[in-house]
Amino acid sequence: MSLKVSVIATVFNEGASLPRLLDALATQTRSPDEVVIVDGGSSDNTLALLERHARQGGMSLRVYSRPGTNISQGRNAAIAAAYGDIIAVTDAGVDLVPEWLAELVRPYERDPDVHVVSGFFVAAPQTPFEVAMGATVLPTLSNVDPATFLPSSRSLSFRKEAWAAVGGYPEWLDYCEDLILDLELRDRFGSFAFAPRAVARFRPRPNLKAFFTQYYRYARGDGKADLWRKRHAIRYVTYGLVVPALLLLAVLNSPWWLLGLAAGVVVYMAAPYRRLVGMVSGLSWGERLYAMAMVPCIRVVGDVAKMIGYPVGWAWRLRHRQEIPR
Numbered sequence: 432m433s434l435k436v437s438v439i440a441t442v443f444n445e446g447a448s449l450p451r452l453l454d455a456l457a458t459q460t461r462s463p464d465e466v467v468i469v470d471g472g473s474s475d476n477t478l479a480l481l482e483r484h485a486r487q488g489g490m491s492l493r494v495y496s497r498p499g500t501n502i503s504q505g506r507n508a509a510i511a512a513a514y515g516d517i518i519a520v521t522d523a524g525v526d527l528v529p530e531w532l533a534e535l536v537r538p539y540e541r542d543p544d545v546h547v548v549s550g551f552f553v554a555a556p557q558t559p560f561e562v563a564m565g566a567t568v569l570p571t572l573s574n575v576d577p578a579t580f581l582p583s584s585r586s587l588s589f590r591k592e593a594w595a596a597v598g599g600y601p602e603w604l605d606y607c608e609d610l611i612l613d614l615e616l617r618d619r620f621g622s623f624a625f626a627p628r629a630v631a632r633f634r635p636r637p638n639l640k641a642f643f644t645q646y647y648r649y650a651r652g653d654g655k656a657d658l659w660r661k662r663h664a665i666r667y668v669t670y671g672l673v674v675p676a677l678l679l680l681a682v683l684n685s686p687w688w689l690l691g692l693a694a695g696v697v698v699y700m701a702a703p704y705r706r707l708v709g710m711v712s713g714l715s716w717g718e719r720l721y722a723m724a725m726v727p728c729i730r731v732v733g734d735v736a737k738m739i740g741y742p743v744g745w746a747w748r749l750r751h752r753q754e755i756p757r
Contacts, residue, residue, distance in 0.1 A: 442523045452523050547620060
């Protein structure tokens with residue numbers, strides 16, 4: 432018996448980006464058996480656009496309006512309404528390659544013991560800044576260990592029964608919800624199958640302000656969920672102790688201490704610059720220099736955003752610890 436596959440997403444004020452996603456779903460080499468989208472109370476034309484698409488037919492699209500729901504609640508509502516054996520999850524604002532769904536489903540057809548399949552995602556930059564952003568914050572396939580990779584819900588699939596077994600997306604969490612689901616699924620079912628050609632392309636944040644907000648929210652989510660204590664501790668020690676100590680030693684003792692600081696910067700920036708080399712072919716030399724200059728700015732802004740957001744999340748966790756599921 433062939434598997435039934437539902438594609439789900441939750442959206443909020445995505446009227447500008449939704450046509451790209453809907454067009455991509457309509458042109459998949461393996462058509463979804465249905466698409467279920469939950470709108471979280473959009474104030475733009477998102478819901479009207481979805482309802483018009485559903486009426487036009489051509490693709491089995493069901494639309495639900497759930498004002499006030501967060502991302503987790505919206506996804507869980509869509510999955511609960513879906514009838515597919517396999518749930519493929521994506522986001523508005525992405526462009527899916529034509530083979531995306533076929534690649535996410537193929538491992539289940541080969542092996543009945545597969546419960547989760549990781550897709551992949553890449554940047555689709557439109558400006559030199561976005562090129563630098565993609566190189567700085569996103570992994571390439573060569574950086575990924577399939578056995579430990581935790582996928583974004585831009586490109587992910589799982590058996591509906593697996594989702595139910597771990598209690599779905601954590602509805603008490605507003606950011607990092609997909610990471611928590613990944614960890615719960617991995618703890619329950621082991622390493623995920625990896626489908627590197629199930630690619631979702633998305634546009635990185637267009638400026639430092641938007642990037643700061645994004646990473647502040649991610650780090651706040653880390654604090655709420657008590658994730659990555661060691662990573663955040665290393666960041667505080669580096670910026671709060673190591674860098675000031677090296678600068679102080681350089682001033683009071685010898686400028687040679689700056690070599691230690693320079694070496695640390697080189698190591699920290701090496702991976703983004705390696706990735707940047709493969710992304711600048713379409714840029715002018717001036718744009719390439721600009722992108723190179725933005726890499727350390729993006730790194731520092733992201734680190735500052737994380738250092739501010741993480742304790743805010745931890746404070747929230749302490750205030751709401753009785754409400755957090757164990």
